[in-house]
Amino acid sequence: MTDHQFSWKRVGVNLFTVLARWLLGAAFLYLGLTKALHPVDFLKLLRQYDLTSDATLLNALAAVLPWFELFCGLLLLAGVAVRGTALTLVLMLVPFTLLVWHRALLLQTAQNLPFCAVSFDCGCGAGKAFVCRKLSENLVLLGLSVWLLWGRGRQFSLRFSLMKPPAP
Amino acid sequence: MKTAHRTPVGRVLLEAALVAVFGAAFAFAANRISPRGLALARDYFPTGTNEVVPAATIIIPVGEPPDVNPAARSSVQIPTTPTQGRGWQLIDDRQAVQLLHDSHLRPGAIVFIDARDEEHYLGGHVPGAYEFDPYYPEKYFPAILPVCRAAEQIVVYCNGGDCDDSQKAALLLRDMGITNQKIFVYGGGITEWTTNHQPVETGTRNSGNVNITIQ
Numbered sequence A: 001m002t003d004h005q006f007s008w009k010r011v012g013v014n015l016f017t018v019l020a021r022w023l024l025g026a027a028f029l030y031l032g033l034t035k036a037l038h039p040v041d042f043l044k045l046l047r048q049y050d051l052t053s054d055a056t057l058l059n060a061l062a063a064v065l066p067w068f069e070l071f072c073g074l075l076l077l078a079g080v081a082v083r084g085t086a087l088t089l090v091l092m093l094v095p096f097t098l099l100v101w102h103r104a105l106l107l108q109t110a111q112n113l114p115f116c117a118v119s120f121d122c123g124c125g126a127g128k129a130f131v132c133r134k135l136s137e138n139l140v141l142l143g144l145s146v147w148l149l150w151g152r153g154r155q156f157s158l159r160f161s162l163m164k165p166p167a168p
Numbered sequence B: 001m002k003t004a005h006r007t008p009v010g011r012v013l014l015e016a017a018l019v020a021v022f023g024a025a026f027a028f029a030a031n032r033i034s035p036r037g038l039a040l041a042r043d044y045f046p047t048g049t050n051e052v053v054p055a056a057t058i059i060i061p062v063g064e065p066p067d068v069n070p071a072a073r074s075s076v077q078i079p080t081t082p083t084q085g086r087g088w089q090l091i092d093d094r095q096a097v098q099l100l101h102d103s104h105l106r107p108g109a110i111v112f113i114d115a116r117d118e119e120h121y122l123g124g125h126v127p128g129a130y131e132f133d134p135y136y137p138e139k140y141f142p143a144i145l146p147v148c149r150a151a152e153q154i155v156v157y158c159n160g161g162d163c164d165d166s167q168k169a170a171l172l173l174r175d176m177g178i179t180n181q182k183i184f185v186y187g188g189g190i191t192e193w194t195t196n197h198q199p200v201e202t203g204t205r206n207s208g209n210v211n212i213t214i215q
Helices: A002-037 A039-047 A055-078 A082-113 A131-149 B008-035 B092-106 B120-122 B135-152 B165-175 B189-195
Strands: A120-123 A128-130 B058-061 B075-082 B088-090 B111-116 B155-156 B183-186 B197-201 B210-212
Touching: A002 A055, A002 A082, A002 A131, A039 A055, A055 A082, A055 B008, A055 B111, A082 A120, A082 A131, A082 B008, B008 B183, B092 B111, B092 B155, B092 B183, B092 B189, B111 B135, B111 B165, B155 B165, B155 B189, B165 B183, B189 B197
Parallel strands: B088 B183, B111 B155, B155 B183
Antiparallel strands: A120 A128, B058 B075, B075 B088, B197 B210
16 A cells, blocks of 8 residues: 555656656747847847846857757757756756846836836846746746756656666 | 666766757857847947937928929928937937928938837838848848938937937948938837827838827
C-alpha cells in the first residue's frame, strides 16, 4: 500500500514537472518571439535601464536576448538539455528581476506612488504592466526553472541530458 | 537510491555552458538573417536629439508652385522653434495643417515624412506622407532622398510626446546632405494630429483611404 501511494506521488510529480517544462518553454518562446519581432522597441526599453553606454554592447544585448529566450523555450518544449537550460534561465531571470525591481523603485520615488501602483513596460515582452504583477510572474518563472533543475519528469523528452551518466 | 537519477552539479554546469554557447550562436545568426535584425555597430541613439531653444520666426512660402513667378509668391510668417545645433525647426499642429494644405497646391515642394515603424505607418499617417523608419534607414533612403532633395520644406513627425524618432530621422536626413533649413519637426506628431481630428490615410502612401479620426 505504501509502495502504491509512493508510486502515485511520483507519477504526480513527474506529470507536474513535464507540464512545468512545457509551460516554461511556451512562455519563453512567446516572450522571445514578441521581442524578436520588434527588436527596435526592445532596444529602446533596454536602453532605459542604463546598463551600458557602449552602443555596440547594447545593440548586441537587444539583438541576442530575444532569440536566446526563444532558443531556450524550444529546448524546454522539446526536452533537450533540460537542466542546463533551466540553470541558464535561472541565471538570466535573477538579474533581470532585480533590474525590474530596481527600476520600479526609481519610478516609485520619481512618481511618488505606492510600489505596486508603479506601471511600466519592463521590456520583458508582455507590454506595460504593474510592477508587482510582473515581479510575481518572474518569481513563478524562476520557481519553475529551479524545479526543473531537480531532474524529475523525463517523459516526453528528446534528450533530457546532453551528458551521458557515468557507467554504474 | 533516492539520488540515483540526479546528475552531478558539474555536468549540469557544463550543459548550461553548452546551452549558452549554442544559444548565443543561434541568436546572433537569427539576428543576422532576420529582416528586422539590429545592426550591431550602428549608434541608434546619437546624442543631442532632444535639445530645444527659444522660438524664432521663419518664412514659409505658400500658395504658388515653386517655379511660377517667385516674386509674386504669397507667404505666411510661421513662428517656429529651432532645435539647438541641428538647424531644423519645431512646428505645431496649426503649422503642420497649413503645410499639408500647401502641399496639395505645390506637389513635391512640401513633403511629409513619417518616422514611425511600418506597422504604425500602415495603421494611419498624414495623407501623402512618406514612410521612413529611422532605425532601418538604408531600406527607405532610395525612395525618400530624391524626394527630400527636390522638396523645399520637409515635415518630419513620429508619435509625439516623448518620441524622438522624428528628430532622429531629421538627423539622418541632414547627414545625407539635406539642408537643415528646410527640415521641420512636428513635435505633436500623429497623436496630436489625430486628436485634432485631422485627416489620416491608412495603408500605403496615396492609397486613397483617407478619413478623419474621431476620438
